[in-house]
Amino acid sequence: MSDNALIINLAYVLATTLFIVGLKLLSHPSSAKKGNLVSAIGMFIAVVVTLIDQQIISYHWILAGFVIGGAYGAWKAKSVEMTSMPEMVSLFNGYGGAASLLLGWATVSGMSAITLATTDSLVFVTVFLTILIGGVTFSGSVIAWGKLSGKMSSKAFIFTGLRELSILHLIAFFVVGYLFATDPGNPMWLYVSIALALSFGIWATISIGGADMPVVIALLNSYSGVAACAAGLAVANTILIVTGLLVGASGLILTNIMCKAMNRSLMNVLLSGFAKPVEMGEAIEGEVKIMSAQDAFYVLEAAQSVLVVPGYGMAVAQAQHAVREMQSLLEENNCTVEYAIHPVAGRMPGHMNVLLAEADVPYDLLCEMDDVNPRMENYDVVIVIGANDVVNPAAKEMKGSPIYGMPVIEVYRAKTVFVLKRSANAGFAGVDNPLFFKDNTRMVLGDAKETINNIVREFGDD
Amino acid sequence: METIYLIFIVLLAAFLGFELIRKVPATLHTPLMSGSNAISGITLVGALVASGSDNDTLTTILGTAAVALASINVVGGYMVTDRMLSMFKKKQGK
DSSP states (O other): OHHHHHHHHHHHHHHHHHHHHHHHHHHHHHHHHHHHHHHHHHHHHHHHHHHHOOOOOOOOOHHHHHHHHHHHHHHHHHHHHGGGHHHHHHHHHHHHHHHHHHHHHHHTTTTHHHHHHHHHHHHHHHHHHHHHHHHHHHHHHHHHHHEEEEOOOOOOOOOOOHHHHHHHHHHHHHHHHHHHHEEEEEEEEHHHHHHHHHHHHHHHHSSSSGGHHHHHHHHHHHHHHHHHHHHHHHOOOHHHHHHHHHHHHHHHHHHHHHHHTTOOOOHHHTTGGGGGOOOOOOOOOOOOBBHHHHHHHHHHHHSEEEEEOOHHHHHHHOHHHHHHHHHHHHHHOOOOOEEEETTSSSSSTTHHHHHHHHTTOGGEEEEEEEGGHHHHHHSSEEEEESGGGGTTTTTHHHTTTTTTOOHHHGOOOOOGEEEEESOOTTTTTTSSOOGGGSSTTEEESHHHHHHHHHHHHHHHHH | OHHHHHHHHHHHHHHHHHHHHHHHHHGGGHHHHHHHHHHTHHHHHHHHHHHHHHHHHHHHHHHHHHHHHHHIIIIIIIHHHHHHTOOOOOOOOO
């Protein structure tokens, strides 16, 4: 090993250590910001030390790429709305996959005829895997981004022959992979591999419905890491292997958490496009009790403890700042306020937490489902804002329900439940929610932000 | 020999990743994902060599494009994660 290579490798060890320490610091909100900085320093060291590599002889192309990419990334990071974080993460997953794909491609195209002939075919297998995973990540992420941002219909796109098409892709992967690894000098197999990977990513994602997108983003997050790891194997770079796998593990754990929270297996989510629609169980009958914002205020004024259960509807109505204001007023009134967040609330893991943090809600008030369920009886009032499935008692009570068995926030066990909804009819079309008919449930109809503002105003008049 | 080492690295890194990430609380899962975006930009390191070496035009173009894409992830990922984590505040003691 030359001195240069030794320095580079030692710096990589240091950078990897910093990534690991950074992730460790992410285990608590108070140290997380420092962890992100430590991780960024690790990245800086890794990049700078790579530039002394003797193979690099010109810097102007590198600089051009970095300036363009960096400027776009910085602009995106500054300008993105917190409600749009799922789209941004999805897009970034895609960029990561595409970067790995291009790196894999560049590895082969940079080889001379002699190198191509003498290189171990194992290298070409890893190049193929890089292109495959990178390509699927890229096209899959673009579709997920389209569905999340509303540029495409979020419905699952299903057509006859989808299953056959997928199986055909899988067979083709093996055939083309073999042909490419044994005849890497022929660029045709390379192009076919890229085309196959991109097309598979599209079909695999387009058949998954919008409600399952959180799982898909987490999984693609994982893939983008695995693609980097495969690229590391292809160019024999250990830092890519290790860090790629850290990301891969992260995405996989999140995917697993989300699947558990929906009581479904990953296979069930990925193949949801192929499943027959679940037949609805018995119809729910009962009377909905409607309450005005003013009456809701009288109940809240007397309450000692309040639990807020937000869903994506809160983000759509932009009600989080109004909710924060109501929290302050309730606290001044000697009432404790807490928030319960279901793992699949919002459109990506932890999305609700970020939106509430943006509205200045302290993170120690954000509770997980398993924390609040055992003490649900103690809450005087539970306010459900823009959430439906995650508080649906059908998951516990109705065997025929499509969500039966899913762990939910058991708000119906609280003394009183307020459900903030746009109208009494909307939302009934999907999964029927018996919560609306419970004796202790009151529906407060109207725009969520408007309703909360009305309650806040009542506090002011007092 | 070389291959065996790589397998060792893959195995250990995978286990380490699972142990580390399991400890991240649910409240930080969105920053974790955007932070993962940033870290997966490590592809930049490999792309630098492909872009700056004495290669044919195609390889230089591919390498440079990879540098640009990975830079988006590195710069954008770290910045947006920092922006998000700055929002997380503890309750002020009364």
